Amino acid sequence: xxxxxxxxxxxxxVRTAARKLGAEVTGGYASDxxxxxxxxxxxxxxxxxxxxxPNIVAVASLLNLAGIIITEGMAPxxxxxxxxxxxxxxxxMTHLTTxxxxxxxxxxxxRRVD
Amino acid sequence: MADWSDCMRELSLxxxxxxxxxxxxGATSIELTIDEDLIAxxxxxxxxxxxxxxxxxxxxxxxxxxxxxxxxxxVGLGIPLFKAAAERCNGGLTISSQLGEGTTLEAAFQHSHIxxxxxxxxxxxxxxxxxxxxxxxxxxxxxxxxxEFEFNTADIRAELEEVPLTHPAVRKWLQAxxxxxxxxxxxxxxxxxxxxxxxxx
Numbered sequence: 001x002x003x004x005x006x007x008x009x010x011x012x013x014v015r016t017a018a019r020k021l022g023a024e025v026t027g028g029y030a031s032d033x034x035x036x037x038x039x040x041x042x043x044x045x046x047x048x049x050x051x052x053x054p055n056i057v058a059v060a061s062l063l064n065l066a067g068i069i070i071t072e073g074m075a076p077x078x079x080x081x082x083x084x085x086x087x088x089x090x091x092x093m094t095h096l097t098t099x100x101x102x103x104x105x106x107x108x109x110x111r112r113v114d
Numbered sequence: 115m116a117d118w119s120d121c122m123r124e125l126s127l128x129x130x131x132x133x134x135x136x137x138x139x140g141a142t143s144i145e146l147t148i149d150e151d152l153i154a155x156x157x158x159x160x161x162x163x164x165x166x167x168x169x170x171x172x173x174x175x176x177x178x179x180x181x182x183x184x185x186x187x188x189v190g191l192g193i194p195l196f197k198a199a200a201e202r203c204n205g206g207l208t209i210s211s212q213l214g215e216g217t218t219l220e221a222a223f224q225h226s227h228i229x230x231x232x233x234x235x236x237x238x239x240x241x242x243x244x245x246x247x248x249x250x251x252x253x254x255x256x257x258x259x260x261x262e263f264e265f266n267t268a269d270i271r272a273e274l275e276e277v278p279l280t281h282p283a284v285r286k287w288l289q290a291x292x293x294x295x296x297x298x299x300x301x302x303x304x305x306x307x308x309x310x311x312x313x314x315x
Binding site: 032033034035038050051052053054055059074079 | 122123202228229231232304
C-alpha cells in the first residue's frame with residue numbers, strides 16, 4: 001500500500017511533499033510522545049499523531065518514515081510545513097481521531113508487526 | 115479553561131491554567147517568568163501570585179487528580195498534567211504557598227528534551243489574561259539566554275491613565291508588541307532537534 005492509496009481511501013489531505021507519495025508503507029506507529037516514536041517507529045512506517053510542531057519532521061526524517069498523519073484537524077505550524085517540504089516528508093491531514101485512522105490503516109492492511 | 119488535548123502540544127496552555135488559578139485565588143499581582151537557559155539546557159516557568167494562598171492540606175490536594183477534578187473547582191486537573199509534562203522531560207514541578215500571602219509555582223524542563231512541547235502561543239495566553247477584565251496586574255519576563263522581553267501591566271496602566279487595557283487601540287498595540295517580541299525571542303530558542311541536527315538534503 002502506498003501513501004497515495006492511503007490518502008484516497010482513509011481519506012487524507014496532502015499538506016506537504018506531494019512528490020513523495022509513491023513510497024510503499026511498511027507499517028505504522030501511533031504516539032504523541034516523540035521519544036516513543038524514536039524508540040519504536042521503523043523505516044518506511046507511517047506515523048499517526050496530533051503533534052504538529054517542527055520536531056515531528058526531524059523525527060520522521062531521522063527515522064526515514066514514509067510520512068506523518070496529523071489527526072483531529074490539527075494544522076501543522078508554518079515552520080513544520082517549511083521543514084517538511086525541505087526534507088521531503090509528506091504530511092497528511094485529517095479530522096478523524098488517531099484511533100479511527102489507525103483502525104482504517106489496519107483495515108487497509110497496514111499493520112505493525114510488534 | 116484550556117482544552118486539555120492541546121496541553122500535549124503547547125506549554126502555553128499549562129501556563130494559562132496556572133495564571134487562571136492565580137486570578138481565581140484573588141491575586142492582584144501575578145509574576146510570570148519564563149527562563150530559557152540554553153547553556154544549562156533548562157526551561158523554567160515560574161508563576162508567583164499574592165492571592166489567598168493554600169494550607170498544607172489544600173496544597174496536597176492540588177497534586178491529586180482524582181480529588182481536584184471532583185471537589186475544588188478553582189484548581190482542576192491542570193497541575194497534575196503540568197507536573198507530568200515536566201517530569202517526562204527530566205524536570206519537575208513544585209508549588210510553595212502561604213495562606214494569606216500567595217502561591218508560587220515553578221515548573222522546570224530539560225530544554226532540549228524530545229518530549230518537551232514548544233511554548234506555543236504566548237501572545238494569546240498573555241492577552242487572555244491581560245484582557246480578562248481582572249483588575250490585577252501581570253508582570254511578565256521572558257528570558258532566552260541573555261535576551262529579555264519584559265512588561266508590567268501596572269506600568270502600562272499608569273501610562274494609559276484613564277484608558278483601559280481593553281480599549282481596542284490598546285489591545286491592538288499590545289497584541290502587536292507581544293507578538294513581535296515573542297517571535298524575536300523564539301528565533302533564539304527554536305526547537306532543539308532541528309537546530310542540533312544537520313540538514314540532510
